[in-house]
Amino acid sequence: MAKQSNEPALWALFSAGGVMAAFVIPVHLFLLGMAFPLGWIPAPSYEHLLALVRLPITRLYLFVLCFLALFHWAHRFRYTLYDGLQIKHLNELIFVCCYGGAIFGTVLAGYLLWNFR
């Protein structure tokens, strides 16, 4: 029997994150990073955003977005380092940094959104 591997689960997270990132990040980033700061489109008011993020459904959405996008990054970036730069001798370190970073970001997102008021 082959040893049980985490790889399928990590790949599933990568894939789900890829779908999530592809569908929603471009529009979020276009508005937040370009259109609002440059004044192409009037930015939403503080009160409007506050009311929006106070809704539990919005916070759930934001949490899932952060969680999946970060694990998508972790998986893809790990293989970029393996294949692109061929630093296979640092396998363990890269693994810990990538998924550790993703876990840290997810916990931070959970903390911020859970305590949001």
Added chain:
Amino acid sequence: MSDTRQAARYTEYHPRWYRPRVSTWWWLGRWPYLKFILREISSVFVAWFVVVLLLQIRALSRGPEAYAAFERWLQNPLIVLLNLITLFFVVFHAITWFNVAASAMAIRFHGKRVPDLLIVGTNYAAWAAISLVVAWFLVRS
């Protein structure tokens, strides 16, 4: 007994593996390789977006002044430039992701494979629809 085991041990003959060294910059030589690495690098920008989003949430929870400061930070030319590059990469990610969707999910209907173009087209239509919904929630004055 132990003698036969000893005899069964042998050394494989491989004077030298033929293993040409691949340069670290192997992906610079050809466009498909470069495209592959750019697509992989897009993940870094996905992570950067999460950082910006978390900063926004933190600023929102800290009150109107903190949020105004966050908005000013977003207007910093360097941040705008970084976000422009990020936008390029996340759109690149989205396009490459949708274009292989047909290969990733081979859907069958009445025993026949649904045409690739239909699957890819559906993905692009969903992308447009989702973008409009997100924009509808955010664009209010």
